[in-house]
Amino acid sequence: AKELGRNDYQHYAQALNSQSTQRLALENSLYQALERRELLVYYQPQLDSTTGEITHMEALVRWQHPQLGFISPEVFIPLAEQNGLIIQIGKWVLQTACTQAKAWQVMGMPPMTIAVNLSPRQLKHRQLLQTIKHTLTEIGLEPHYLELEITESATLQDVDSTRSILTDLQSMGISIALDDFGTGYSSLSYLKQFPFHSLKIDQSFVRDLLTNHQDVAIVEALLALGRGLNIRVIAEGVETVELKNLLETLGCYYMQGYYFSRPLPSEEATKVLMLKGSK
Numbered sequence: 001a002k003e004l005g006r007n008d009y010q011h012y013a014q015a016l017n018s019q020s021t022q023r024l025a026l027e028n029s030l031y032q033a034l035e036r037r038e039l040l041v042y043y044q045p046q047l048d049s050t051t052g053e054i055t056h057m058e059a060l061v062r063w064q065h066p067q068l069g070f071i072s073p074e075v076f077i078p079l080a081e082q083n084g085l086i087i088q089i090g091k092w093v094l095q096t097a098c099t100q101a102k103a104w105q106v107m108g109m110p111p112m113t114i115a116v117n118l119s120p121r122q123l124k125h126r127q128l129l130q131t132i133k134h135t136l137t138e139i140g141l142e143p144h145y146l147e148l149e150i151t152e153s154a155t156l157q158d159v160d161s162t163r164s165i166l167t168d169l170q171s172m173g174i175s176i177a178l179d180d181f182g183t184g185y186s187s188l189s190y191l192k193q194f195p196f197h198s199l200k201i202d203q204s205f206v207r208d209l210l211t212n213h214q215d216v217a218i219v220e221a222l223l224a225l226g227r228g229l230n231i232r233v234i235a236e237g238v239e240t241v242e243l244k245n246l247l248e249t250l251g252c253y254y255m256q257g258y259y260f261s262r263p264l265p266s267e268e269a270t271k272v273l274m275l276k277g278s279k
C-alpha cells in the first residue's frame, strides 16, 4: 500500500509540475506578448434593436500566440489578473480602443461609445483615474464616449473606495456598466450604491430564454429593475432572430451578440460602421 501511495504521489506531483510548468511558460510569453505585438483588440457592436443603430462598440482583447495560436481571454486575462500584468494590458487595451474610437470619429462615423472592460485589479490600482484622464486627453476623446464595464466581483472588494472611484469617473462624464449582471451575489444593494449607467444581462440568462421559463422570469425582473432605477439594460449573447424578437417582446431593446455581429478586427468593424453610417 505504501508503494502504491508513493506512486500516486509521484503521478500527482508530475501532473502538478507539468501543469505549473505550462502555466509558467504561458505566463512568460504573456510578458512578451505586448512588446511583440501579439495582442489585438477586436470590436463587437451593441445595438438599439428598434433603430438598428450601433450605440456602443465593446473592445475585446485577443492573443495570437506565435506557437500556440489563438488563446482565449478567458484563459489569459485571469492569469494576468493574478500576476498583475493586467495593469499594463488593460492600459494598452484602453489606449488602443480609445485611439480607434477617435479614428472612427475623425472618419465621420456616426457617434458611438467605446466600451472597455476593467478588471478588479485595475479598479483597485491607484493610478487608474490618472491613467484614464491622461489617455483621453492625449487622444482627444471626450469622456462621454467612453464606457467602462466592470463586474460585481470588482465592486465587492472594497466597497467604499470603489464607490469613490466610480463616482469620480462618472463626474468626469464616463459611463459605468455592470457586466455579467445577475450572476453575482448582491446585485440589488449594489445597484443603489454605485452610479451604473448600463446593466448587461449575462449570457447565461439569455441563452435558453426561448425554452426556459425561469430565465424568462429572471430577465423580466432584471428589465423591471432597470426601468425602475432608470438604468439602461442590455442583453448579451443574442445569437438568433428568435431571441431578438422575444427580448423585444419582453421590453429589452439594447442587444449584443453573434446575431448582429461577432467581435471583429479593426478593419472589419470599420466596414460595419461605414455601412451603418451610409444608410
Ligand code: C2E
Pocket: 044, 059, 060, 061, 072, 073, 074, 077, 090, 093, 117, 118, 119, 179, 180, 203, 236, 237, 238, 239, 256, 257, 258, 259, 263
Ligand atoms: P465579457 O466581457 O462578458 O464579454 C462577452 C464575451 O461573450 C466575449 O467573449 C464575446 O466574444 C462573447 N460573445 C459575444 N456575443 C456572443 C454570443 O452571441 N454568443 C456567445 N456564445 N458569446 C458571445 P471573449 O471575447 O472571449 O471574452 C471573454 C471574457 O474575457 C470577457 O467576457 C471579459 O470578461 C474578458 N475580457 C475580454 N477582453 C478583456 C479586456 O480587454 N480586459 C479585461 N479585463 N477583460 C477582458
Ligand code: CA
Pocket: 058, 117, 149, 179
Ligand atoms: Ca464585457
Ligand code: CA
Pocket: 179, 180, 200, 202, 203, 236
Ligand atoms: Ca458580460
Ligand code: CA
Pocket: 180
Ligand atoms: Ca462574461
